Amino acid sequence: MEELTIVIGGEQGEGIESVGEILTKVLSQKGFNLYGFRNFSSRIKGGHSDFNLRVSSGREIYVNAERANLLIAFDQATIDLYKDQMAANSIILYDSKSVNPNNFADLPEDALIIEAPFQQLALECGNSIMKNMVAIGMICGLNQHSPMEFKDVIKDRFSKKGIKIVEMNIEAFEKGHDFVKEKGLYSIPLVPVTDSRKMFLSGNEAMVIGAVAAGCRFMAGYPITPASEILENLIKIMPEYGGIVVQAEDELCSVAMAIGASFAGTRAMTATSGPGVSLMQEAVGLSGAVEIPLVIIDTQRGGPSSGLATKMEQSDLTAMLGGTHGEIPRIIISPSTIQEAMYDMGTAFNLAEQYQCPVFIAADLVLATSKQSTEILDTRKFEMDRGKRVTDEDLLLQEAKVFDRFAFTEDYISPRTIPGQKYGTHHATGIEHGETGHPTEDPINRKKMMIKRMEKINSVTIGEDIKVEGVAEDILIIGFGSTYGAIKEACEQFQASGIKAGLAHLRLLHPFPAKQLERLVSMARQVIVVENNYSGQLANVIKQHVQDHAKIQKLTKFDGTLFKPSDILTFSKELV
Amino acid sequence: MATLKDYRMDIKPNWCPGCGDFSVLAAIQKVAVNLNIEAEDMAFISGIGCSGRISGYVNAYTMHTMHGRALATAQGVKLANPDLHVICAGGDGDGFGIGLNHFAHAARRNVDLTYIVMDNQIYGLTKGQMSPTSPQGMETKSSPGGNPEQPINPLQMALASGSSFIAQAFSGDVKQLMSLIEQGMQHKGFAFINVFSPCVTFNKVLTYEYFKKNLVNLDEKEGYDPSNRAMAFNMVEETGSMFTGLLYKQERKTLTESLPKGSGTNMLTRDTFILDDIMKEKLISRYV
Known part of the structure; x- marks a missing residue:
């Protein structure tokens, strides 16, 4: 077995996020490659939330798997959402306090369905809130990991709250662990193939690290989902590096402050999402007109207006490309992996100073909030180029x-x-x-x-303006941002069935790398542009730059859910 | 030694003859020289409108920004380089209409800069519409039947928002105007100076004559204590804002002084930088 997908779901406020954090910390330290995505609603307590963790013993992964091997359900919604997404011979653990087994009709027949008293066991330790620790204990036992490593991380996490709390949580963990051991439950263990030290972080965190490493010393921001994490992280660490972070009164102030700081010579940025981008457009025009460097991160989410604040979309492309009145120069870079998100910050700040114009980082909700394993930061990739400064x-x-x-x-x-x-x-x-x-x-x-x-x-390049993989004689799949993982795996599945498929993932969206893309498009029989928006914004841009319109097919998704490799495979089959 | 010549630009302002803004421009330049600030150490940031053009008439590091966002921009400049003397200027529409939000927040944030508003109670550059400080009943192009709205009170607004220096001046009294700008620039924190700067073309109500007749000089008023906030509120009420002089002054921490230790100590305005191994380890440790 090379990989495994674990899903834990419940109501928001039931500690789902902590399970994810503890689990990933241990597994990352053990050398597994991970990809985790948290599905959440725009509310604080109540409402369904789940954490989907894909664990690979070998290669790096960039998307969640389509099927889960282990499902832990604190609520009925978890069962309902995942019943059609279970792998063969999966294990499902549910708490009968909150999940009704009478509703299990559609669950796969080969699944092992176990009633697990999460809440009861937690109560025995003193508080039902610790049912998430019981769950971690069960996961640990099922996957045959050593409990020691989990206990260390749990101790570390709760040490600030005092010894009593630590002991209670450890006890809850042990009860969960004992429960599966006593029942003789286990899955085939995964063994990591490397033991190299890795980072495991979200796109937002990666961009924070990238910004600091790139020499950014001023950030002003305004809270907004899903970009707030950037502001919160930078506010914590920027003072250690001598910089300043301000939570401004609105996005208008944030971006204007960044322009002011940049005028004074500091590398400055702001980070926002759709509604903030709309508000910042006038300032983007100023930055373009007065040729003052500016870096703006847009973690795109569902629009328009308040849209789908906690759901995925890539619908700000036209706003980034054409926003603000009049015409200005601008650069748009789109990271598609956590690693790229980190290093793109260095590129963005260098380009902003070299070309003296606004630079957008076109991130998206999945890239911003999902977590991936990635190599340790290489500081040599952050050489500062301050452009045409006069001595x-x-x-x-x-x-x-x-x-x-x-x-x-x-x-x-x-x-x-x-x-x-x-x-x-x-x-x-x-x-x-x-x-x-x-x-x-x-x-x-x-x-x-x-x-x-x-x-x-016109001369702007980020090196690899288009990320090209595979030989796309039969099918070329084009995308940008976090859809890379799904596209990559779709390509692999095409290739496995003898179809010559390849991908072209756009990393530089403006100025548009037209020539290179034109060549790729001309060589492929079928071209599919995959993107999370209604109108096919990227496809439309491509059509402006590429001759061969007829073969370009749009595969769009705008229901707030993520692309899966099978969506692309199905679409392609329908085309043929 | 800074001289007036350093600060002068060979550009004819686009203001009407007799505009109050000429006095403000001259006063700022003279005060900068009096305080011996070199032109390269001054950042002058302005908003949009007739008065917003002022930064283009001063030789320094100057920036004419967006309508209402001058203060936001100016705060960014000062936070990035605390060695600069930062002046921000604009009109009543810019500061109390479209930019009011930033005015209130800049006041409470207390970044060390001087904010000068040339308040003519009218929109001049767009040729004569009512502004947030136009008196109720005033006839303008956009209030042909008289302004139906009550004006905003910038001084009480500044007091309520926590501005640590509040003064009011009049373009017709350059000596006091200069004195107040000088005090404002020497004040450590957010200094707000509202200047009655008459629009001779579009405002036929609030004229030089009107101000000369009605203004009370607070600086000469016996028993007035500008460190007393309650007294300041009362003074604005009592005079119906028709006064000049220092209204309120308080010593308190600037934003930079209130930020966590280390903040603003290495803004890299001119240097390059690469993370060393120790700093790198610290940066990535929480994600490993």
Whole structure:
């Protein structure tokens, strides 16, 4: 057995998240590759929540499995949601206090269904809240892991709450462990193939690490699902690195503060989701017009308006591409794995300073909140390039009273000074301006300035602008963001059945890597663009840039659920 | 030594002859020289409107931002580089209409900067609509039957929001205007100076003559204690805001001083940086 999927579900507030955290901590330390995703509702207590953990003893994984091997149900919704998604010979544990076995009609016949007294055992230890620890004990026993490692993590987690609490939780864990042992229940154990040290973190956490490593020292944000985690994490760690994080009164202030800090020379960012992106659009225009670096993370969620705040969507692409009035240069990078999310921050800050324009990180809810195992951070990938900064010595030689901050140059990028530098003073205004930054409506200057700003980004590349895998003679599958995992596994399944399938995952969305994509599209017989939105925003962009329209098929999903590899396989079969 | 020449720009302002904003521009430049601030150490951030153009008429590191967002931007500048002298300026529409939210929050946040509002009680650049400070009943292009709404009171707003320095000046009294701007710039924290800066073209009610006739000088008022917040509230009530001078001043921690230890000590405005092994380990430890 190479992999295993464990699902635990219940009402929000029943400690599902803690189970995930403890389980993944232990398994990650043991060297397994993991992918975890928490399904949650936009409320604090009540409402169904589940944690789906895929454990691999070998390769890295980028998506949840379609079928679960072990299901733990604290509530009926867990059974209802997963009854059609159980693997062969799966194990289902349910608590009869909250789940009615009379409703089990549709469960697979080969499943081993066990009534497990989670709540009762927890109560015996003093408090029903610890039923999640009972569950961890059972998982540990079933998968034949050593209880020691789990106990250490549990101790660590509760040590701040005092010895009594630690003991109670350990006892609950043991009761769960003993329960499955006494019943003689177990599954075939997984053995990790590597024991290399790994990180296990969410996309949001990865972007936080990436930002700090990239030299970002200012962040202003406003709470919003699913981006709040970025603000919360940065507020905790930024002081250790000498930076400042502010929770602003709204997104308008957040983004304006970031622009101000960036004007002063600091690498600055904000992070938000759809509604925040809408609010920030005017400032994005300012950043573009005054050529001040700015990094904005958009963890896209279901829109429009308040939409589906806790559900997956990739529907802000057109807002990032075309938002703000008028026309400005902008760069949009889209990470598709946790590792890319980390390193893309370095790229984003370098590009923002090199090209002096806004840079969007087009993340999405699944990328932001799912957790993946990934290699340890490599700091060498974060070399800071501060773009065309002018040195104090050069300024002394020039002795200009007003610096030509917006000078016309061959590559359209102007040398930049920052406050404090003598002979570097200048004006920055969103009004059309000349080389010193002062307003002018002169048509000749206007035309030159527009061309300068719009064309300076034409040379942008992030190295691997499109991630290409497989040879896509029969089917080319195109996507962006967290759908990478599902697309990758769909490709593998195609290949296993003899179909020459490949993927082209867009990592740079703007400026659009048209030439490379054109070539890939022309070589494939069938092209499917997979994305989580209604209108096929990416497909529409591709059609603007690629000749061969007829063969481009849209596979969209906008019901808030995630793409599975089988969705892509089914769609493709229907096409043929 | 900073000189007036350093701060002057060879650009003719787009203000009407007689506009109150000329005095504010001159006062800021003179105060900067008096305080011997080099032009490169001043960041001057302004909003949108007639008065918002002011930053373009000063030679320093200046930025003309978005309508209502000058204060938000200015706070970012100061937090990133505390060595800069940061001035933020705009009009009543910019600060008390579209940007009111940021005004209240900047006041309570207490970032060390000076916020000057050129309050002419009208929208001038869009040619004469009522503003949030237009008196009730005032006829404007957008209130032909008289302003139906009660105006906002920026001074009480600032008091209620926790501004640590609040003053009011008048373009017609440059000496006091300069004195208040100077005190504001020397104040450690958020300093708010509301300046009655008459619009000679669109506001025929609140004119130089009107202000000269009605303003009381608080700085010369015996027994007035600007450290007393309750007294300040009463003074605004009593005078119907028709006063100039220092209304309120309080010493309290700036935002940077209230942030966790280490905050703002390494903002990397000019340096490059790479994580060393110890810092890297610390950064990733919670995710391993």
